[in-house]
Amino acid sequence: MTNDIWAFTGRESELDFIADDLRGPGARSVVIGGSAGLGKTRLAREALGVARESGLPTHWAAGISATSTIPLGALAHLVPAGDTTSDPLTLLQRTVAALAGEGRVRRSVVGIDDAHLLDDLSLALVHQLALSGRVALVLSVRTGEPVPPPVGTLWKDGLADRLELQPLARVDTDRLVRSALGGIVSVRTSESLWRLSRGNPLHLREVIEAGRATGWLRTRGGVWHREGELPVTARLAEVVGAQMGQLAPEEWCALEVLAVGEPLPLDALLHLTDPDVVAALERRQLITVERSRGHAEARLARPLFGEVVRAQIPQVAAGQLRRELVRIASGTRPVDPLRVARLLLDSDEPEPDVDLLVAGAEHAHRARRHELAERLARAAVDHGGGFRAYLGLMEALHWQGRARECERTTADAAMHARTDDDLAALTVVRALNLFGGPGTADVADALLRAAGESAASGRVRAEVDGVRALLAFFAGRPGEAVELAGQDGDGAVDRAGRSALACAALAGALAVSGRFEAALTAAAAGWRALDRCATATAAGWARIALTQVELLALELSGRIRDLDRRAAGLLRQSMDGAEWAGDAAAVLQVGFAAYAAGRPRTALRWLHEAATSLTQRDPLGLGHGCRYRMVQAHAVLGDAGAGRALLIGPDTPCGAAGLPVRGEMLLAQAWHVAAANRLPEAADLVLLAAADAADRGQWALEARALHVAVRLGRARDVAGRLHELLTKVDGPLVRLYARHASALARGAAHDLEDVAARFADMGLLLLAAEAAAQAVTAYERAVDRRSAAVARTRAEALVRSCESARTPALAGLAAPTLTSREEEVAELAVRGLTNQAIAERLVLSRRTVEAHLANVYSKLGINSRGKLGDALGRDVDGPAGGPDVVAVRMSGGRPRRTRAGGPLRGQPGPPHRARGRRAQNQVATTNASALPAAQSTPTSSSATSVTAAQRRPPSARLADSAKSLTPAR
Numbered sequence: 001m002t003n004d005i006w007a008f009t010g011r012e013s014e015l016d017f018i019a020d021d022l023r024g025p026g027a028r029s030v031v032i033g034g035s036a037g038l039g040k041t042r043l044a045r046e047a048l049g050v051a052r053e054s055g056l057p058t059h060w061a062a063g064i065s066a067t068s069t070i071p072l073g074a075l076a077h078l079v080p081a082g083d084t085t086s087d088p089l090t091l092l093q094r095t096v097a098a099l100a101g102e103g104r105v106r107r108s109v110v111g112i113d114d115a116h117l118l119d120d121l122s123l124a125l126v127h128q129l130a131l132s133g134r135v136a137l138v139l140s141v142r143t144g145e146p147v148p149p150p151v152g153t154l155w156k157d158g159l160a161d162r163l164e165l166q167p168l169a170r171v172d173t174d175r176l177v178r179s180a181l182g183g184i185v186s187v188r189t190s191e192s193l194w195r196l197s198r199g200n201p202l203h204l205r206e207v208i209e210a211g212r213a214t215g216w217l218r219t220r221g222g223v224w225h226r227e228g229e230l231p232v233t234a235r236l237a238e239v240v241g242a243q244m245g246q247l248a249p250e251e252w253c254a255l256e257v258l259a260v261g262e263p264l265p266l267d268a269l270l271h272l273t274d275p276d277v278v279a280a281l282e283r284r285q286l287i288t289v290e291r292s293r294g295h296a297e298a299r300l301a302r303p304l305f306g307e308v309v310r311a312q313i314p315q316v317a318a319g320q321l322r323r324e325l326v327r328i329a330s331g332t333r334p335v336d337p338l339r340v341a342r343l344l345l346d347s348d349e350p351e352p353d354v355d356l357l358v359a360g361a362e363h364a365h366r367a368r369r370h371e372l373a374e375r376l377a378r379a380a381v382d383h384g385g386g387f388r389a390y391l392g393l394m395e396a397l398h399w400q401g402r403a404r405e406c407e408r409t410t411a412d413a414a415m416h417a418r419t420d421d422d423l424a425a426l427t428v429v430r431a432l433n434l435f436g437g438p439g440t441a442d443v444a445d446a447l448l449r450a451a452g453e454s455a456a457s458g459r460v461r462a463e464v465d466g467v468r469a470l471l472a473f474f475a476g477r478p479g480e481a482v483e484l485a486g487q488d489g490d491g492a493v494d495r496a497g498r499s500a501l502a503c504a505a506l507a508g509a510l511a512v513s514g515r516f517e518a519a520l521t522a523a524a525a526g527w528r529a530l531d532r533c534a535t536a537t538a539a540g541w542a543r544i545a546l547t548q549v550e551l552l553a554l555e556l557s558g559r560i561r562d563l564d565r566r567a568a569g570l571l572r573q574s575m576d577g578a579e580w581a582g583d584a585a586a587v588l589q590v591g592f593a594a595y596a597a598g599r600p601r602t603a604l605r606w607l608h609e610a611a612t613s614l615t616q617r618d619p620l621g622l623g624h625g626c627r628y629r630m631v632q633a634h635a636v637l638g639d640a641g642a643g644r645a646l647l648i649g650p651d652t653p654c655g656a657a658g659l660p661v662r663g664e665m666l667l668a669q670a671w672h673v674a675a676a677n678r679l680p681e682a683a684d685l686v687l688l689a690a691a692d693a694a695d696r697g698q699w700a701l702e703a704r705a706l707h708v709a710v711r712l713g714r715a716r717d718v719a720g721r722l723h724e725l726l727t728k729v730d731g732p733l734v735r736l737y738a739r740h741a742s743a744l745a746r747g748a749a750h751d752l753e754d755v756a757a758r759f760a761d762m763g764l765l766l767l768a769a770e771a772a773a774q775a776v777t778a779y780e781r782a783v784d785r786r787s788a789a790v791a792r793t794r795a796e797a798l799v800r801s802c803e804s805a806r807t808p809a810l811a812g813l814a815a816p817t818l819t820s821r822e823e824e825v826a827e828l829a830v831r832g833l834t835n836q837a838i839a840e841r842l843v844l845s846r847r848t849v850e851a852h853l854a855n856v857y858s859k860l861g862i863n864s865r866g867k868l869g870d871a872l873g874r875d876v877d878g879p880a881g882g883p884d885v886v887a888v889r890m891s892g893g894r895p896r897r898t899r900a901g902g903p904l905r906g907q908p909g910p911p912h913r914a915r916g917r918r919a920q921n922q923v924a925t926t927n928a929s930a931l932p933a934a935q936s937t938p939t940s941s942s943a944t945s946v947t948a949a950q951r952r953p954p955s956a957r958l959a960d961s962a963k964s965l966t967p968a969r
Contacts, residue, residue, distance in 0.1 A: 006205065007179040007832035010172030011043050014163060018047040021161060022136050023054055027107045029130050029137035031115075031155055034165030036243050037202030040140035043165070044111045047138050051109040053836075056136075058109045059099070063117030071121040074112070088121055095125055100134035107134045115139040115151050123150040130159045167199025176201065179832035180208055181217070185224040186609055188583055189217070191575050192226050196304050202239065203304055210236045221612040232311035240308045244286060250277050258287060258300055259309035260318055261325045261343065266296035268328050322347035338363035341376055354383045361392040365536030368580040370399040373536075387416040387426075394429050395537045399581050401617030403437025406430075424460040427451035428467055429537045436541075436620040441475055463534045466501030470508075470545055476662065476696045478509035485509070500529040500542035508549035512698040514729030516557040523550040544585045544620060551589050555596045556700040558733030560763030567593040581620065584613035588626050598766025598802040600633040607633065624661045628668035635671035636766070638806030643672045663689045663701055667708065674712055674808055683712045690718075699728040707737040711770055711809050715744040733762070740771060749778035753791060760798065769798035770809035777812055800860060818859060825852040830869050 008015075021028040030047070032040045041062075048058045059078055067073030071088060072095075079091060080098045099108055110129065112118070118126065127150040129135040137160065141147055154160035168176065174190050197204035207230065211217030214231040217224060247255070254273040258264055266289055269278060278298070281287045286305065289298050300306045310318075322343045329340045341360020344352050357380040364373035374396035380389035390413035397406035410430050417423045428451070431444035445468060452464040469484035485506035486498060498506075503526030510519035526546045533539035547570050554563040567589045574586040591606030607630045614623040631643035647668065666689035674682035690705035703725045706718040719741035725734055736758055743751035756771035772795035779788035796813055799805065818826065828838045835853070839846045857863060 007176065007837070008042065008046055008834060009176040009179060009832055010168040010201075011039060011046075011165075014043055014165070015046055015050065017161075017163065018043070018138060019050045022047065022051050022056065022109055022138075027133050027136040029139070029154060029160035030163055031151065031160050032138070032140045032163050032165060033143045034140075035143050037200045038165040038167060039201045040142075040165060041113050042201075044113060044138045044140050048109060048111045049836075051136075056107065056109050058111065060111050060113075062113040063115055063122075065117060068117050068119055071119055072125070073122070074118055075122045075125060078110075092121065092125055092128065096128050096132060100129055100132040107136060109136045109138065111138040113140050114142065116141045116145050116147055118148070120148075123148050126150060127154070130154055168201060169199065170194055173197065173199050173204065175832055176204060177208070180205075181224050182831065183219065183222055183224060184605060184609055186226075186613070187571065187575060187587060188579050189224055189226045196230065196307070198302060203302075206236045206239050207304070220616070221608070223609050223612045225612070230307055232308055237308050237311065240304055244305065244308075245284070248277075250274060251281060254278060254281060255286065255300070255305070255309050256313050256317070257321060257325075258298060259306045260313065260321045262299040262306060263290075263297040264299070264325075265332070266298050268325070268332075269298045271328065272324065319346075319348045323349060338367065338369075342372065345376055345379055352379065352383060354380050354385050354389075357383070358385050358388045358392065361389070361396070362536070365392065365395055365399075366539070367578055368399075368540070368582065369578040370396045370580060374400070387413060387418060387422050390416055391422075391426060391429065391535070394426075394433070395535065398429065398433045398436075398537055398619050399540060401437075401581065401619050403433050403619065406433045406437075421460045424451040424464055425535050428460075428463055429535055431467055431471075432537055432541055433619070435471055435474075436618075441471060444471060460534055462499045463501065463538055466499035466503075466505065467538065467541075469505035470501045470541070473505045473508040473549075476698070478513055478697050481505045481509040498525065498529065499538070500526045500533055500546065501538055502526075503529055504542055504545035504549055507546070508552065511549055511553035511556055512693075512701050514556075514700040514703070514725075514731075514734070516553045516700075516730050519553040520550065523553065540580070540582065541620065544582050547582075547585060547589060551593065555592070556704065556733070557731040558736070558762045558764065560593075560597050563593045563596060564763070581617055584610050584617070585620065585622055587613070588622060591626075592629060595629060595633055597763055598769070598805065600636045600766075600805055601803040603633045604630060604637075625664055628661065628664040631668035632671045635668075635675035636805050636807055637803075638675055640672055640675035643668070643675070647672060663693055663698075663705070666692070667705065670708065670712070677808075679712055679808055683709050683714045686712060687714070687717075690721075699725055700734075703729050703734045703737055707740065710737070710741045710744060711767075711807065713808065715741045719745050736762075740767075744774055747778045747781060749775045749782060749784070749787065749791070752778055756795075756798070765798060765802040766805055766807070769795060769802050769805070770807060772798050773810050773813050800862075804860070818856060822852050822856050822859075825849055826856045826868060829853060829865060 018030050018032075021030055032043055034040050045060070048060060051058050061075050061078060063074045072079060072091065075095070078099065079095050099110065112126065115123075115126065126137060126139070130137055137154075139151060139154075139160075141151060143164070155162040173194055174185075177190060177193055178185050193204060193207060196207050208217065210233040211226065211230065213233060216228065216230050217226055219225070250273070254269070254277050257272050258269060261268070278287070282289060285301055287298055288301050289296055300309070313321075326340055326343045326347060326349075329335065329343070337356060337359040341356050341363075344356060345360075357376050361373045361376035361380060364370070364376060373392060377385070377389050377392035377396055381393055390409065394406050394409050394413055397403075397409065407430070410426070413426055414423070417426060427447050431447050431451075434440045434447075435444045448464050448468045448471075452461055452468070465484055465486070469481045472478075472484055473481035482505075485502040503522050507519045507522035507526060510516075510522060523546055526542060530539055530542055530546075533542060551563055551567055551570075554560075554566060567586075571586040571590055574580075574583050587606055588610040591603045591610060594600075594606060595603035607626055611623070611626050611630065614626055627646050631646045634640070634643040634646075666685050670682040670685035670689070673685065686705055686709045690702045690709065693699075693702035693705060703722060706722050706725075709715075709718045710722075719738065722734070722738040722741050726738060736755060739751070740755045742748075743755055752771050752775035756768045756775060759765075759768035759771055772791060776788050776791045776795055779785075779791055792813070799810060799813055824842065825838055828841060829835075833841065835846050835849045838844070839849045842849070853865070856868070860868075862868065
């Protein structure tokens with residue numbers, strides 16, 4: 001890997017701070033502090049580069065241990081050539097004169113890395129240069145190391161500003177990752193890289209280089225994924241070891257104990273090691289001790305420390321440590337079955353406690369650590385673990401997408417079943433595996449019918465009925481799903497004993513039927529019932545199904561902003577736990593939410609990541625729904641060719657993507673042929689999807705399909721039916737569908753503008769853009785050129801806000817296109833390269849690059865680099881601003897910096913940087929780092945009060961939207 005791929009990211013405001021000092025009227029100096037690996041050297045070099053671009057002469061030097069005792073050893077190349085004097089004072093005077101002589105037209109800038117390693121004479125020279133007022137110094141020092149007095153007095157006496165670097169923020173770390181790897185980086189991979197580096201650029205770089213060299217990081221379908229555990233290369237061990245410093249043998253042994261057993265109760269660590277050694281490691285910040293509710297746990301200060309230490313422990317020693325830890329943990333109460341079972345499994349114990357292994361496997365499933373559960377369950381099976389061990393093994397195989405292997409294990413599990421409830425639990429796992437894997441819904445339902453009749457436990461019977469209800473919903477039979485879920489006659493959904501699966505089925509059936517409030521209430525009851533699931537498989541399916549149906553209810557009811565927030569929050573929750581199949585489902589839902597909002601490029605980014613994961617592991621059969629939504633997104637962007645290959649594949653009558661797949665398949669086919677400009681055929685397919693939904697009682701899905709027909713030019717044909725559905729489907733969205741159809745059928749331009757404004761108010765950007773474009777056409781047909789011109793401006797702004805979609809309804813609005821060179825420059829800018837780096841890469845001048853970017857901004861209707869990723873449907877990696885400059889991090893407050901001789905004060909960056917930092921990173925343009933915090937499940941009424949803003953005329957509201965989306969001049 002070359003240095004070229006490591007873009008300067010996350011330190012833009014700090015660089016601006018230094019540049020202000022260097023370009024100011026006086027020769028102000030800056031001392032950059034920070035711990036090892038935070039990028040002090042890179043920042044100092046970038047600062048000298050800014051000085052050179054401003055025409056200032058620059059010099060560079062670096063302190064090292066080898067020259068720390070040699071007078072002027074690190075600065076020897078700055079001493080005037082030919083000077084043979086050995087008098088220190090003379091050397092000092094002549095060097096100062098050479099660098100800061102009165103005859104100089106412009107002051108110079110001297111950068112010195114690791115200034116704390118300079119010899120005494122060099123330190124004296126540094127101080128004299130600062131006093132001269134003719135030289136600006138950029139020095140770096142390592143926090144925690146003794147700072148020589150001549151350097152410390154620089155900021156204490158007002159000769160320099162002190163700048164303390166902190167680890168990169170999560171969003172900047174993710175930008176650096178995407179810049180280094182290129183392309184899409186999966187959310188889980190970004191999470192792992194953040195966990196290992198914690199914002200330390202040096203650690204991040206070494207982990208990425210080690211990952212690429214060993215295959216731990218690799219691409220699948222254009223998406224970067226990490227595979228398994230990180231192999232520790234010799235270089236990675238050397239770099240991390242250097243940061244850990246010299247360790248005595250007893251200190252290293254203590255780290256080994258902690259690396260094997262972390263997190264470890266403090267008393268257990270002190271029992272196995274010397275308390276003085278533990279205290280010394282804590283003082284050196286190599287370990288941390290966390291106290292909660294009277295209980296103290298110790299762990300290594302950085303996850304990367306644990307990876308490096310574990311890689312160097314001999315296997316025999318590691319086994320002995322684990323056996324000793326198992327002995328200690330087994331004697332304490334309460335026992336953590338998962339932790340103890342994992343240590344036991346890896347300890348090579350010849351006769352392990354089988355009950356402990358089985359309990360550990362069950363706890364691993366609850367923690368969604370299915371690979372570990374498989375190892376524990378297999379070990380339990382090998383030592384005669386019985387039915388529970390076999391059931392745990394089946395569940396582990398199912399969640400890893402190994403459906404056929406799971407089915408082959410069924411016979412062995414059945415032989416060890418002892419009760420009817422055992423057989424019923426086995427049937428639940430088998431039925432869900434058959435449905436999600438091979439897709440044999442009929443076989444699964446037959447198995448469940450028989451199991452429900454024979455189950456002795458009411459809890460197991462409820463779970464069997466819940467599974468049947470969920471499969472009925474996925475098969476497109478909402479009425480049967482409601483009946484099996486046992487909805488009370490008065491519509492209540494919180495009946496005691498209803499399983500989480502039954503609640504999910506009920507919520508989904510109510511959502512597609514148009515009863516959104518009841519659906520969200522049922523979903524909320526399902527989340528509360530998760531702990532009552534009899535098997536880990538049922539709990540996992542319920543968790544994913546509840547996610548699907550809750551978000552489906554929000555989408556179909558038009559609560560797009562709630563949909564965005566909830567999808568982002570659920571993805572964040574998934575990332576907070578262990579990796580599992582639900583990760584792909586959460587990513588998929590973020591893509592669905594982006595598509596619903598009218599951001600097709602963003603949707604494709606997330607759907608593409610989900611698709612690559614689902615090709616590897618898809619225990620719930622989510623792949624079909626993902627594939628069909630990708631076809632629709634490509635078609636909405638006018639790309640029929642990309643969707644063609646996705647339509648070639650097996651068709652199934654149902655799936656677990658939260659929607660019956662047949663309707664999604666018909667909509668995908670319709671949008672695909674619409675992109676090829678075969679609109680009559682496309683409309684016929686949409687009407688077929690609507691008829692299919694009506695036959696199944698899925699009124700909300702029918703309304704949505706009919707509205708697609710409106711968008712494809714069949715408003716007159718469907719307006720009447722949409723008005724009929726007002727009595728069946730709750731909420732304002734279906735009313736807006738009907739108004740849109742009526743206004744378009746009548747050619748009522750003003751009404752179309754009002755519909756567009758209301759769609760925009762709901763966050764449905766693409767629908768708003770289409771209605772606005774149709775208003776333009778209506779005005780033109782009425783020969784109202786002035787109104788048409790005004791409406792066109794608003795419509796074009798809305799089109800830009802939905803990532804330049806190209807649907808039939810937008811055909812009358814010509815979208816600006818980028819030249820090949822503009823596309824090339826924009827792509828590099830999104831990847832994080834500075835204007836200068838782009839110029840060097842493309843062999844252009846910096847001014848030419850700036851001109852190309854200005855053209856790109858103008859054509860895309862944006863006014864900053866931070867919005868470029870949104871407009872292009874990419875993840876923004878460019879320097880749109882970094883964290884505030886830091887000198888002291890106050891508890892609970894914002895980072896601050898210290899100006900020499902002055903009090904602590906907040907310091908925003910320059911205005912153009914501040915605008916970049918204020919730009920909010922939406923789910924559309926980030927990985928997990930920029931996702932909004934998880935929101936509570938929305939259950940409030942969809943009917944909202946009419947605000948003053950909503951009472952304004954539609955033209956005024958559209959003007960506001962257009963104004964906010966039009967680039968500043």
